[in-house]
Amino acid sequence: MIVGVLGGGQLGRMLAMAGQRLGVRCRFLDPDPHAPAGEIGELIVADYSNEGAIARLREGAAITTCEFENVPASAASLLERTGRFFPGAGALAAAQERLAEKSLFAELNIPTPRFAPIDGPEDVEPAVRRVGLPAVLKTRRLGYDGKGQLVLREPEALASAWRALGSVPLIAEELVEFEREVSLIAVRSASGETAFYPLIENLHQRGILRLSRAPAPDTPPGSGPALQQLAQDYARRVLDRLSYVGVLTIEFFQSSGAALKANEMACRVHNSGHWTIEGAECSQFENHLRAILGWPLGATGALGPSAMVNIIGAPPILPEVLRVPGAAVHLYGKSPRAGRKLGHITLRAPDEPTLSARTERVRAIVAAAEAGGGVG
Amino acid sequence: MIVGVLGGGQLGRMLAMAGQRLGVRCRFLDPDPHAPAGEIGELIVADYSNEGAIARLREGAAITTCEFENVPASAASLLERTGRFFPGAGALAAAQERLAEKSLFAELNIPTPRFAPIDGPEDVEPAVRRVGLPAVLKTRRLGYDGKGQLVLREPEALASAWRALGSVPLIAEELVEFEREVSLIAVRSASGETAFYPLIENLHQRGILRLSRAPAPDTPPGSGPALQQLAQDYARRVLDRLSYVGVLTIEFFQSSGAALKANEMACRVHNSGHWTIEGAECSQFENHLRAILGWPLGATGALGPSAMVNIIGAPPILPEVLRVPGAAVHLYGKSPRAGRKLGHITLRAPDEPTLSARTERVRAIVAAAEAGGGVG
Numbered sequence: 001m002i003v004g005v006l007g008g009g010q011l012g013r014m015l016a017m018a019g020q021r022l023g024v025r026c027r028f029l030d031p032d033p034h035a036p037a038g039e040i041g042e043l044i045v046a047d048y049s050n051e052g053a054i055a056r057l058r059e060g061a062a063i064t065t066c067e068f069e070n071v072p073a074s075a076a077s078l079l080e081r082t083g084r085f086f087p088g089a090g091a092l093a094a095a096q097e098r099l100a101e102k103s104l105f106a107e108l109n110i111p112t113p114r115f116a117p118i119d120g121p122e123d124v125e126p127a128v129r130r131v132g133l134p135a136v137l138k139t140r141r142l143g144y145d146g147k148g149q150l151v152l153r154e155p156e157a158l159a160s161a162w163r164a165l166g167s168v169p170l171i172a173e174e175l176v177e178f179e180r181e182v183s184l185i186a187v188r189s190a191s192g193e194t195a196f197y198p199l200i201e202n203l204h205q206r207g208i209l210r211l212s213r214a215p216a217p218d219t220p221p222g223s224g225p226a227l228q229q230l231a232q233d234y235a236r237r238v239l240d241r242l243s244y245v246g247v248l249t250i251e252f253f254q255s256s257g258a259a260l261k262a263n264e265m266a267c268r269v270h271n272s273g274h275w276t277i278e279g280a281e282c283s284q285f286e287n288h289l290r291a292i293l294g295w296p297l298g299a300t301g302a303l304g305p306s307a308m309v310n311i312i313g314a315p316p317i318l319p320e321v322l323r324v325p326g327a328a329v330h331l332y333g334k335s336p337r338a339g340r341k342l343g344h345i346t347l348r349a350p351d352e353p354t355l356s357a358r359t360e361r362v363r364a365i366v367a368a369a370e371a372g373g374g375v376g
Numbered sequence: 377m378i379v380g381v382l383g384g385g386q387l388g389r390m391l392a393m394a395g396q397r398l399g400v401r402c403r404f405l406d407p408d409p410h411a412p413a414g415e416i417g418e419l420i421v422a423d424y425s426n427e428g429a430i431a432r433l434r435e436g437a438a439i440t441t442c443e444f445e446n447v448p449a450s451a452a453s454l455l456e457r458t459g460r461f462f463p464g465a466g467a468l469a470a471a472q473e474r475l476a477e478k479s480l481f482a483e484l485n486i487p488t489p490r491f492a493p494i495d496g497p498e499d500v501e502p503a504v505r506r507v508g509l510p511a512v513l514k515t516r517r518l519g520y521d522g523k524g525q526l527v528l529r530e531p532e533a534l535a536s537a538w539r540a541l542g543s544v545p546l547i548a549e550e551l552v553e554f555e556r557e558v559s560l561i562a563v564r565s566a567s568g569e570t571a572f573y574p575l576i577e578n579l580h581q582r583g584i585l586r587l588s589r590a591p592a593p594d595t596p597p598g599s600g601p602a603l604q605q606l607a608q609d610y611a612r613r614v615l616d617r618l619s620y621v622g623v624l625t626i627e628f629f630q631s632s633g634a635a636l637k638a639n640e641m642a643c644r645v646h647n648s649g650h651w652t653i654e655g656a657e658c659s660q661f662e663n664h665l666r667a668i669l670g671w672p673l674g675a676t677g678a679l680g681p682s683a684m685v686n687i688i689g690a691p692p693i694l695p696e697v698l699r700v701p702g703a704a705v706h707l708y709g710k711s712p713r714a715g716r717k718l719g720h721i722t723l724r725a726p727d728e729p730t731l732s733a734r735t736e737r738v739r740a741i742v743a744a745a746e747a748g749g750g751v752g
Contacts, residue, residue, distance in 0.1 A: 012420070020393060020416065021706040022694070158663065227586055281702055281724070294701040303679055303724075318398070323672040330397040346677075 002027055002287065004061035006075060008035030008043055009268050009340065010332040013066040013172065014277070016040040018285035029057045032155045033319060036332045037067075047237060048075045050222035058083050063292050069266055070142055086190070086245040086292040088265045094242065094269045098140045098171045105262045108237040108313070111261050113253070114311045118170035128158060134175040134190070137161050139168050146209065156294040176261055178253035182227075183272040184214050186235040187287045190294035194239060197280060197300045199224075200272045208339065212272045212308040214279060217352070219365060223258040230260055236243065238265065247288040249273065271310070271341070278328045278346045279306030305352050307359040309366055311343040316369040321345055324358050324365075379665065380401055380437035382451060383444040384411030386717065387645050389655070391443060392416040393649045394590030394661035396440035400669070405433045412708040413443075424451045434459050439668050441622060443472060445642055446518055462566070462621040462668040463643045469641045474516045474547045481638045482612040486640050489629070494546035504534055509669040510551040513537050515544050522585065528591055552637055554629035558603075559648040560615060562611040563663045566670035568575040571617060571663065573656060573676045574599075574606045576648045578627070584715065587739065588648045588684040590655060593728070596626055599634040608634055614641065623664040625649065646679050646715070647686070654722045656705045681728050683735040685742055687719040692745040700734050700741075737738065 001024050005012050006196030011056040016026035017127050033045045046053030054075060058064050065075070066083045069092070079085035086230055093099050105112045116127035117322055118137070128135045133155065137147035181204065185197040218224040221369035235250050249270035249318055252260040273284040280291075282298020290297050304340070314336045324347070331343040345362050349355035377400050381388045384406030390610050392402035392413055400516070402417040408420045425481035430451060434440050440461045442452070450489030452468050481488045495515070509531065518544050521577045524535055531599035538546070557580065561573040574591035612751035625646035628636040649660040658666075658674020668675050675740040690712045698704055700723070707719040721738050725731035 017393070017396060021704075024707065025415075039401075176643040282704075288737040290698065291423075295695050298698065300703045318673050322666065322674065325675045328397075333399065 001025065001293075002061045003040075003292070004029070004057040004064035006048065006057070006064070006066035006071050006079070007068040008032065009067060010036045010334070010343075011271075012037035013040050013332060014274070014283075014330075015067060015210055015269065015285045015288060018283055019289055022286070024289055027057060027061065028059075029053055031321045034335075036334055039333050040244070051078065055082075055327060065292050065340060066092070067268055068269060070097075076216070083216065084151070084292075087244065087248070088242070091242040091244055091248075091267045092096070095265050096141060098138055098264070099169075100340070102173075104241070106237070108234075108241060109123075110234045110237060110262045111260065113175040113176045116172045118162070118172055119168075123160075124170075126163055126171070127170075128152060131172050131174040135349045136173045136175050137165060138173065139165055140171055141168075149207070160310050165369035176253045176255065178255050178262075180216075180219065180254050181263070182213075182231070182250060183249055183252050183270065184231040184235050184249045185186055185247060185273045185276070185284055185300075186239060187284070187291050187297060187300070188234070188239045189291040189297055190245050190246050193297050194236065195297045195300045196228075196235065196271065197276060198302050199228055199231055199285065200275070202267065202272050206339075208308055208310070208312060208341070209271050210312070211359070212275060213355075213359075214275050214306050214308075215302050219255075221252075221260060224238050227258050227260070230258075233324050234260065234262060246291050248272075248285050272308070273345075274330070274344050275306040275308040275346050276300075277330075279303055304348055304350065305355045307347045309345045309347070309356055309359065309362050309365055310341055311345065313340060313370040314372065315342055316365045320365050321362060322359050325349075326358060328363060377401065377669075378437045378438035379668070380405070381413070382424065382433070382440070382447050382455070384408065384413035385443060386719075387647075388443040389416050389708060390650070390659075390706075391645065391661045391664060394659055395665055398662070398665065400665055400700070402679070403433060403437065405429055407610065410709055410711075415709050423680065425450045426668065427454065430456075433672070435609070437589075441453035441467070441664070441668050443644055445644060446645075447472075459667075462623065463619065464618070467618040467620055467624075467643045467707060471641050472516055472517060473639070475545075477640060478547065478549075480617070484617060486610045486613060486638045489552045490550040492548045494538070494548055495632040498680065499597075500534050500538055500546075500548070503546075504528060507548050507550040512549045512551050513541060513546050514543055514548055514549065520547075525583070552629045552639075553633050553635075556592075556630050557596065557627060557639070558630050559588075559609050559627045559637070559646065560607040561623060561625050561646060561649045561652070561660055561676075562608070562615060563660070563667050563673060563676070564615045564620050565667040565673055566621050568683075569673050570612065571673045571676045572604075573609065573652060573660065574678050575604055576651070577608055578648050582715075584686070584688060584717070586648050586686055586688070587735070588651060589731075589735075590651050590682050590684075591678050595630075596632075603630070603634050603636070606634075610636065610638060622667050623649075623660050635719045643705055647720075648684075650720050651675075651682040651684040651722050653706075655679055655724055680724055680726065681731045683731055684721045685723070686717055686740050687721065687722045688743075689716060689741055689746040690713045690748065691718055691719070692741045696741050697738060700737050701725075703738060704732060718729055722727035 008028035013036045105301035114131040116130040134153045144350040162185040200214040201210040201216035251263045276283040328346040384404035414456040444461045452465035490507040510529040576590040577592035579587040625642040627639045652659040702724040704722040
């Protein structure tokens with residue numbers, strides 16, 4: 001059975017690995033001839049606008065899907081017109097544009113940071129007045145890993161903001177004071193079955209995810225089950241509204257009192273869910289495949305406490321990491337470059353204190369490699 | 377990093393999968409153009425006696441290894457002469473010939489069934505007299521999955537036994553009355569580090585492994601830790617004697633009173649260890665790679681009770697299996713054929729009764745497929 005995938009990054013690579021043992025072969029379309037998924041599955045090297053390439057991608061494929069968010073609308077709608085494409089062009093469109101995304105959350109009564117559209121330089125001042133200072137200005141499209149964002153703290157900074165972000169449509173958002181960031185990975189199958197992984201606690205630095213812990217530690221103490229329920233309730237509204245099929249990730253800001261504000265969503269498997277490969281009954285990658293193929297979903301429970309440390313910029317010394325008990329190393333086959341996600345390490349432990357100790361050990365090894373610029 | 381592997385069966389396939397996320401690429405040599413590992417790694421299709429093919433296998437490889445037992449001595453010694461080949465020609469030679477294997481066990485004071493060599497038809501009667509009736513006659517080489525064996529229960533059967541087994545050198549063995557079969561998967565790294573997985577309980581039917589449970593249930597009650605220690609002690613003697621590097625599996629008969637008799641050993645990852653992919657901290661496949669590459673070994677502890685059900689002859693209806701909680705399906709990409717191992721299913725559960733219930737459910741699904749000859 002063949003599944004066609006738009007995008008051939010590490011998410012596609014891990015999707016293909018999950019498929020290997022289920023008799024599912026992933027085929028990828030990516031303009032990069034060195035796309036990481038090409039080591040695992042067939043890779044068609046072409047632009048996403050290449051209709052011939054898209055035809056080859058779906059030739060004989062049971063289904064098509066995507067592994068990155070910014071799929072061009074033309075590619076998504078072509079795949080949807082000519083076969084089954086999940087999560088669907090509509091879901092992608094809602095997630096690709098920050099104003100549409102926030103408006104969807106608001107419409108579904110899912111709390112979000114205050115927001116206001118900016119269509120031209122003259123909108124900056126009134127929009128920021130609506131959301132208040134400090135504010136974050138974001139390009140509505142193509143932002144990821146903290147790119148295309150600007151934090152405004154002083155009124156003087158407003159004048160230059162429009163041009164600093166490239167003179168494109170923006171959204172102004174309230175800069176939320178949050179206790180932590182959490183994400184929920186949800187999955188809905190073609191047959192309508194849904195499942196939710198435990199909430200994940202995420203730590204970003206310089207706009208890049210560094211560390212995830214799952215299940216998210218109970219903060220404040222005792223709030224865990226209610227918080228999980230709240231996040232699932234919000235996610236279910238989105239799944240239902242979009243008739244979503246596949247894995248959907250929603251990132252939330254959590255403020256004091258266990259309140260959640262939806263920050264953004266990703267219509268795909270997610271970096272914060274990589275721990276599910278070793279740490280959950282069934283991984284997000286396998287569940288995405290099960291969902292789009294209409295198979296029964298796998299159990300989403302955690303096997304115990306897990307953590308995930310991203311490898312950024314330079315690979316760590318492998319034997320040093322392998323010496324840490326419970327460490328599972330995932331390298332994506334990418335060449336080192338500052339700020340680039342090259343792999344991740346999942347850690348498991350029988351209890352939280354052991355997990356924390358192992359995690360700190362691995363973070364130190366990974367940080368040393370990043371600081372040193374790599375050991376090759 | 378490239379690892380060259382003699383043999384491209386499902387064991388090689390799973391070895392390659394374990395390597396994918398560690399930056400290790402496996403390259404295979406197998407005479408079968410449809411060898412299952414060829415879907416995952418580069419496959420050189422040639423006979424094992426083809427020296428040019430062996431040269432290509434080890435070209436640029438950090439190390440070479442094997443994934444089946446009956447590696448021709450010529451191939452093993454060529455690889456050993458021209459580079460690093462683990463577990464080594466000596467270890468393979470000891471495991472390939474049943475008389476050498478049993479003699480090694482005896483020499484290391486590891487209990488075995490009584491045995492005696494049969495070099496010609498005239499040896500059958502005295503050999504069987506030494507081991508007693510009922511006896512098992514086995515070809516000394518190339519037996520697997522119950523092939524090349526004959527059980528003698530009556531003296532009259534002796535006369536025809538030599539020719540029935542092909543007029544080749546045999547070994548006569550006492551037919552042990554055992555309570556159960558267990559296996560121990562041991563691993564020793566190039567740096568001398570050793571590790572042992574929990575004992576596994578195995579159920580064979582018609583000479584083929586059907587079911588493994590790990591850690592092996594405590595039989596008799598309370599004997600678990602002592603039995604584990606005993607098996608590890610025996611395995612360590614073999615590892616040390618052979619200066620073994622890689623995964624080594626020893627199969628034992630367990631009789632009443634928690635006594636173990638070594639039946640045979642396999643110088644490779646083993647079917648009874650497939651549960652380690654989901655059920656142990658680090659799988660046998662990853663640990664074999666770590667061992668031969670001289671990396672620190674991964675933890676061998678079980679995450680909880682696991683079971684493994686082999687898929688024989690015909691594939692089960694996939695969604696039926698996926699509906700069983702905690703079931704991880706592994707298909708090897710082989711075409712169905714009676715008696716052929718096509719895949720396996722690992723089951724995990726929070727406790728033994730739940731595991732047993734899930735296992736029985738999966739065994740019924742798998743048995744129905746085998747009886748029906750497959751659903752494709």
